[in-house]
Amino acid sequence: MPKIVDSEEYRKELLDKCFDLFANKGYANVTTRQIAKELGISTGAMYHYFPSKQVLFEQLVDRISWQDVKLLKSIAHDGTIAERIYRLGQLLIEYEEHFVKQAVIWTDFYHHHALAEINDNPVLQQVDRRYQEAIEELLDLPDPKLARFVWTLINGILFEQVESAYSFSFAEQIDLLSQMLIAYCEKHLA
Amino acid sequence: MPKIVDSEEYRKELLDKCFDLFANKGYANVTTRQIAKELGISTGAMYHYFPSKQVLFEQLVDRISWQDVKLLKSIAHDGTIAERIYRLGQLLIEYEEHFVKQAVIWTDFYHHHALAEINDNPVLQQVDRRYQEAIEELLDLPDPKLARFVWTLINGILFEQVESAYSFSFAEQIDLLSQMLIAYCEKHLA
Amino acid sequence: MPKIVDSEEYRKELLDKCFDLFANKGYANVTTRQIAKELGISTGAMYHYFPSKQVLFEQLVDRISWQDVKLLKSIAHDGTIAERIYRLGQLLIEYEEHFVKQAVIWTDFYHHHALAEINDNPVLQQVDRRYQEAIEELLDLPDPKLARFVWTLINGILFEQVESAYSFSFAEQIDLLSQMLIAYCEKHLA
Amino acid sequence: MPKIVDSEEYRKELLDKCFDLFANKGYANVTTRQIAKELGISTGAMYHYFPSKQVLFEQLVDRISWQDVKLLKSIAHDGTIAERIYRLGQLLIEYEEHFVKQAVIWTDFYHHHALAEINDNPVLQQVDRRYQEAIEELLDLPDPKLARFVWTLINGILFEQVESAYSFSFAEQIDLLSQMLIAYCEKHLA
DNA sequence: AATGAATGAGGTTTCATTCAT
DNA sequence: TATGAATGAAACCTCATTCAT
Numbered sequence A, B, C, D: 001m002p003k004i005v006d007s008e009e010y011r012k013e014l015l016d017k018c019f020d021l022f023a024n025k026g027y028a029n030v031t032t033r034q035i036a037k038e039l040g041i042s043t044g045a046m047y048h049y050f051p052s053k054q055v056l057f058e059q060l061v062d063r064i065s066w067q068d069v070k071l072l073k074s075i076a077h078d079g080t081i082a083e084r085i086y087r088l089g090q091l092l093i094e095y096e097e098h099f100v101k102q103a104v105i106w107t108d109f110y111h112h113h114a115l116a117e118i119n120d121n122p123v124l125q126q127v128d129r130r131y132q133e134a135i136e137e138l139l140d141l142p143d144p145k146l147a148r149f150v151w152t153l154i155n156g157i158l159f160e161q162v163e164s165a166y167s168f169s170f171a172e173q174i175d176l177l178s179q180m181l182i183a184y185c186e187k188h189l190a
Numbered sequence E: 001a002a003t004g005a006a007t008g009a010g011g012t013t014t015c016a017t018t019c020a021t
Numbered sequence F: 001t002a003t004g005a006a007t008g009a010a011a012c013c014t015c016a017t018t019c020a021t
Helices: A002-017 A019-025 A032-039 A043-049 A053-073 A081-094 A096-111 A115-120 A122-139 A144-163 A170-188 B002-017 B019-025 B032-039 B043-049 B053-073 B081-094 B096-111 B115-120 B122-139 B144-163 B170-188 C002-017 C019-025 C032-039 C043-049 C053-073 C081-094 C096-111 C115-120 C122-139 C144-163 C170-188 D002-017 D019-025 D032-039 D043-049 D053-073 D081-094 D096-111 D115-120 D122-139 D144-163 D170-188
Strands: none
Touching: A002 A019, A002 A032, A002 A043, A002 A053, A019 A032, A019 A053, A019 A096, A032 A043, A032 A053, A053 A081, A053 A096, A053 A122, A081 A096, A081 A122, A081 A170, A096 A144, A096 A170, A096 B096, A096 B144, A115 A122, A122 A144, A144 A170, A144 B096, A144 B144, A144 B170, A170 B144, A170 B170, B002 B019, B002 B032, B002 B043, B002 B053, B019 B032, B019 B053, B019 B096, B032 B043, B032 B053, B053 B081, B053 B096, B053 B122, B081 B096, B081 B122, B081 B170, B096 B144, B096 B170, B115 B122, B122 B144, B144 B170, C002 C019, C002 C032, C002 C043, C002 C053, C019 C032, C019 C053, C019 C096, C032 C043, C032 C053, C053 C081, C053 C096, C053 C122, C081 C096, C081 C122, C081 C170, C096 C144, C096 C170, C096 D096, C096 D144, C115 C122, C122 C144, C144 C170, C144 D096, C144 D144, C144 D170, C170 D144, C170 D170, D002 D019, D002 D032, D002 D043, D002 D053, D019 D032, D019 D053, D019 D096, D032 D043, D032 D053, D053 D081, D053 D096, D053 D122, D081 D096, D081 D122, D081 D170, D096 D144, D096 D170, D115 D122, D122 D144, D144 D170
């Protein structure tokens, strides 16, 4: 029993260790040898902990999503809409690097699966729902669609951070988004 | 003389033909043999027109960006901010499929290049600037950053279309974004 | 009839034009497209004059051997052994570049044929015999083996010119070889 | 520690195994699959030991040169010039097959590298110098050029063995060369 | 549990040759 | 005759995965 716990812990440790690698190079551009090297173990040992590269990646994505949701749930959920939006923004700014990488990896994940496969995967569906729920709970907007939409826009900003050399700062963009949301809420949800 | 024109035309035709393939499967998941088959030519012929898979992909991205910018420039640039935002939204909705694929391919493109390489590439810089300019001109907002930000958010929505099975309709999301922008403008730019 | 003559002349011209190319890069490192470009014609035209790359190469080797033999026969055949050896040396020095290239190409030629194939080829046998005869006639030594041996040693010096950065000058080496031959003849053939 | 030794030993073993293949067919005419087959391993395993076909070949050439020099140094260096020349001849005759192949491969090696590249390569320069030194030491002639020249002539005879079906025996040619050298030395170096 | 050498299918690319124009 | 686009077999090489140790 305790051994399994250790092993389980070790697996999570390994997943965390290759987070950056996938975020920087993308799934298809990273070889199993590179992963093993980054993890400081042999390829054989890697296959002892994960049945395949694909499964390793999937477990990484899964783990990240839990971390994200946990982070989102850690924010205080009281106060006005404007206050809650502000707090979300502050969280994103604080963990900018993490969220940018998460967005990159998530994109890669979808690229490497057929859509049918994704929609049939109950684990992924659940993860997706949990993101949605976390945002919904936090912002507590009248329309759940609106919460999802906010997350969509945030992802847009996160992608932009990776891709463009000309983008202005993440904090500035998150601020701007907050102001837009607040203006929208004041006008339409008053 | 006419031969060069034909050959150039044919190359563009070939690029258009593999647009969907890259959009659906991603750069690394498409083999040269698959591309050649999709194009209806032999791999040898493919290499007659493009020196490598990578260059083919780069030329595809380049071509798409020109098409996009041309589309953006085709919209009437007069009227109020709200009207212009509305027209941009209508264009995106009309060409939804195209713009979603473009976003996917663009993402893939960035994933398969080192950042340094991208920032050193004058062609890419120019393309990037042209996108920015096109949006700026169209929306004619007081702050150029704001225009870029709009494009960033639009890309977020486009990515969402690919990735999520639970997103609501593209048209609805674009509408929502328009309303947000209008609310923001009314409040801050009045 | 005159047309065939022209065509034949043109073919020889083409062979001469690609002499340097093969000498510098070797058979396997030269592509048909490079040859065609060097010849200033299309690959299609090239295949009009030569049925294959291999045959083109063989005809080149054949042509070179005739030129060499012709050169060797052009020397005056009278005087003492020492004089004849001297004259041969002067010829080699005068046409150094040509003979070096010839040696390189000849080597390449053998490398790209199975030995059995070479020994079965009557044309090649004849060429080989003609070289031997030309040297024999020129040096007029008591033992025909000796003449062949001289040619063998000359080829060694020619190869050295290509391969080594440290070799001393071709003229010096040919001189040294002449002195050796003369010393040998004085001692053994007196 | 012992593992590295084994691996290093195995690499040398692999090099020795493909010596004949390159000698018979030449670099460009041997495919990686053929090499792997000859070595009795998969292409993947081959690439585990050598980063490319070219590097494999270079390491083979390097290895051969060391073996040659070692052989040359193994001869007794005392006695008269005639005796030393005789001993060198006997060594060449004894290892005829090896030296012929070495000459062939060395030629091929030069053909597949740009001259500039060869002259810039310190390893190759050193190898070249070592050949020279070994011959110089062995023959102990008054002029170092003369020693190099002897090696040049020997190579000529070695090439002849490969190329010509009409050459007389290697032993006979080496004998003849010895007599020439001796005659030359008696006349000029007395 | 751990290692890393080994596998071999499959990737990108090349190139001698053909053929419609 | 001449062109050069097109072919496709085959080249070199990679890499996820396995397995003897």
